[in-house]
Amino acid sequence: MALPITAAGFSWTHTDRDAPAVGPLNLQIAAGEKVLLLGASGAGKSTFLHAVAGVLPEESGEATGELLVGGEKPDPRRGSTGLVLQDPDSQVIFSRVGDDVAFGMENLGLPAEVIEAQVPESLHALGLDLAPEHPSAALSGGQKQRLALAGIHAMAPEVIVLDEPTANIDPASATEVRDAVLTVQAETQATMLVVEHRVELWTEHVDRVIVLGSDGIVAQGPREHIFTDPDLTETLIGCGIWIPQDSPTPRRGGAAGIGGTSGRLGEVLLRTDRLSVARPRMATPAATGLDLSLSAGQALGIIGANGAGKSTTALTLAGLLPEFSGQVLAEAALREGAKRPRPFAWPSKQLAARIGMVFQEPAHQFLTSSVAAELELGPRLAGWSAAESQARVDELLAGLGLTGLAQAHPQSLSGGEKRRLSVAAMLAPRPRVLIVDEPTFGQDALTWAGLVEMFLDALDHGSAVVAVSHDLAFLEAIGADLLELGDRGHEERSDGNKSDSHVRAGERGE
Numbered sequence: 001m002a003l004p005i006t007a008a009g010f011s012w013t014h015t016d017r018d019a020p021a022v023g024p025l026n027l028q029i030a031a032g033e034k035v036l037l038l039g040a041s042g043a044g045k046s047t048f049l050h051a052v053a054g055v056l057p058e059e060s061g062e063a064t065g066e067l068l069v070g071g072e073k074p075d076p077r078r079g080s081t082g083l084v085l086q087d088p089d090s091q092v093i094f095s096r097v098g099d100d101v102a103f104g105m106e107n108l109g110l111p112a113e114v115i116e117a118q119v120p121e122s123l124h125a126l127g128l129d130l131a132p133e134h135p136s137a138a139l140s141g142g143q144k145q146r147l148a149l150a151g152i153h154a155m156a157p158e159v160i161v162l163d164e165p166t167a168n169i170d171p172a173s174a175t176e177v178r179d180a181v182l183t184v185q186a187e188t189q190a191t192m193l194v195v196e197h198r199v200e201l202w203t204e205h206v207d208r209v210i211v212l213g214s215d216g217i218v219a220q221g222p223r224e225h226i227f228t229d230p231d232l233t234e235t236l237i238g239c240g241i242w243i244p245q246d247s248p249t250p251r252r253g254g255a256a257g258i259g260g261t262s263g264r265l266g267e268v269l270l271r272t273d274r275l276s277v278a279r280p281r282m283a284t285p286a287a288t289g290l291d292l293s294l295s296a297g298q299a300l301g302i303i304g305a306n307g308a309g310k311s312t313t314a315l316t317l318a319g320l321l322p323e324f325s326g327q328v329l330a331e332a333a334l335r336e337g338a339k340r341p342r343p344f345a346w347p348s349k350q351l352a353a354r355i356g357m358v359f360q361e362p363a364h365q366f367l368t369s370s371v372a373a374e375l376e377l378g379p380r381l382a383g384w385s386a387a388e389s390q391a392r393v394d395e396l397l398a399g400l401g402l403t404g405l406a407q408a409h410p411q412s413l414s415g416g417e418k419r420r421l422s423v424a425a426m427l428a429p430r431p432r433v434l435i436v437d438e439p440t441f442g443q444d445a446l447t448w449a450g451l452v453e454m455f456l457d458a459l460d461h462g463s464a465v466v467a468v469s470h471d472l473a474f475l476e477a478i479g480a481d482l483l484e485l486g487d488r489g490h491e492e493r494s495d496g497n498k499s500d501s502h503v504r505a506g507e508r509g510e
Helices: 045-053 097-107 112-125 141-155 171-188 199-205 223-228 230-238 310-317 348-354 371-381 386-399 415-427 445-460 472-477
Strands: 005-014 022-029 034-039 061-069 081-084 159-163 191-195 208-213 216-221 268-277 287-290 293-295 299-303 325-330 355-358 433-437 464-468 481-484 502-504
Touching: 005 045, 022 045, 022 061, 022 208, 022 216, 034 045, 034 199, 045 061, 045 081, 045 159, 045 191, 081 141, 097 112, 097 141, 112 141, 112 171, 141 171, 159 171, 171 191, 171 199, 199 223, 208 223, 208 230, 216 223, 216 230, 223 230, 268 310, 287 310, 293 464, 299 310, 299 472, 310 433, 310 464, 348 355, 355 415, 371 386, 371 415, 386 415, 386 445, 415 433, 415 445, 445 464, 445 472
Parallel strands: 034 191, 034 208, 081 159, 159 191, 299 464, 299 481, 355 433, 433 464
Antiparallel strands: 005 022, 005 061, 208 216, 268 287, 268 293, 268 325, 481 502
């Protein structure tokens, strides 16, 4: 049975902040209603979802007002609410996928025979045609997101709360995942609250759209009203909402007008020789036959379906995973005195000074207690002067809309803010090679454009960029060549490189 959600003056404030992370909110969501929650990055969307699920830690902040789910304060122990988070890794509990799907049902006290029958059904419903014994560690980020959704599917909760459920899923599969969620909602008639920057994916399937701003709700109503009312145009643009293409409301933040950079490519920095990649302890490679050459000022986008080996390839190029076979080799311009040509063989100090890596899970790489200190760390370790470091920090804070959060703890940021900080921290010392995994997830249209400008600046300064991304508009905006991993067969590239994956030339270097 679906449950209603009611907020009366509800707000929540981090212990190290003066302004609320969300609210105050006054709203009523009817039992069984499907709601799309929109707003600028940092508007408090994820915080509100966590509050509805009852998982906001009391020691990390203070709530005011009242929030009720089914007439009671949210309590995760009741099992009435299923929550899917932005960070896939934070939701994987067990070493086998079947155990992960069964976890929620076990907490609800369902009979063992029911659980055993439901596990493969839920895995299949989310496109994970894997044995229950399949290791969770072998899943890609997108597959881990599907696994989390499979656990929700199995529980059939009364309230479904989804925080960017398709952020790490390839576009071709995003529709399938959305449809699986909608199937669960239709079967259970659960109340559904979803945060998603892929607006077009959900607008046809929700009853209401709610737009959050820094001071609470700035707009709400049926999608036809929200996206066609000319009086709301500037409000939506100011919140960085990605406007559906069939809407008369002007769009902002797309690739048009941002463009690539001009100029010749510099020297070759990194190349591969018949490279095959795999996660630790895996007997077969995730991607094979990669012969690549990466030059200063070049952007390379790695695309493909979830599980094609994109993140594994990125980690191997960054020198953080050993090659399954073949080699990753740094040329003289990147080695700069390092004795060995393979980045994986370099000590961590040599590696960090030459290749910056932004992981798919941004919170895993923060090292300091404030946003400003996180941005200053790289330049300081690289030997920049105090004045140079401070100027770079100020530039990055302004470019990413984080100036007001300079003294905030990185772990208190929203998911989108954490992603921007993790990217900026790696960009700060201007490494020769920057490798990023899903750099634009969780971004509104305005912060997305800020990230694009930052990557273009890095390319203009001679850095090479490798980006794993499902965001083809971002890759187009930075003029990236595309390396498509998957079963496309062996092809000869126009530049003489060979790969078992499909390669398409982009704007840069043509």
